[in-house]
Amino acid sequence: MSSSVRMKGRTTEEATKSALEVLKAGRDEVDVRVISEGEQAVLGVFGGKDAEVEVKLKTSVAEEAKNVLQDILDRAGHISQVYVQDDTAETASLEIKADDPARVIGKDGATLSALQYLVSIIANRGKEQKKRVEVDCGAYRKKQEKRVEKIARETAEEVEISGKEIELPPMSPRERRIVHMTIKEMQKVSSYSVGDKENRRVIVAPKKS
């Protein structure tokens, strides 16, 4: 099924109307992009140019993200199937089932992060309502989240007992966020980040009372 058509007509209005007939869609179900405004004929006879529009069925960010991710994985030679796992007002979560998850995930999740970044840009293009796109494979990120959360809790406990701050190894923005969120719930410790880019890391410190 085609989800977008290009159509010519005397005016953009007319072109849009015939495109809607082809798509069997209502005006509020599509996005219209004007390719050419067209020109009115002189005296209604001489010259004049048709208007042209591209009419595309509206898709949600989640649906678009799923299609884009599947297209990328297919072209990268990954045998896989993409599912929309969750779709809330802020976040669309996608899960990949793959024959070779390790290769889709990459070293320390690098490939997964790259896929997520690209799909997020492409799926949000031209959308009024932008959404965070999360990409996971074999629940790798979910497990990672749990691991980081555990490290944060154990570190907090140590800081509480010793009264001395502890510096964690460099982490990705996502991992640091998890640490900060975990520490935020605690009474006696606080956290902050130091360092630049690749080297940015979290320090867990006793709360000053």
Added chain:
Amino acid sequence: MKELVEYLVRALVDKPEQAQISQTDGDGITIIGIKVAPEDTGKVIGKEGRIINAIRTVVKSAGAKLQKRVTVEVLAEEKRG
């Protein structure tokens, strides 16, 4: 491999009809060249190269399966005097 880069680039830029992707196979290494409209260059490179690096990471994961080394380069449009 070229198809993968072509798909990504066309999806990222404003003028997909002006995007050109080339592939050069050398000794154990494949170079994929990207040429886009000058105003689209930022759309494939990104802030601090984030987008082009993400493209490279995805391409590398595809190349690993074929046991091939692949690099992706953005070929700059010659400046017109």
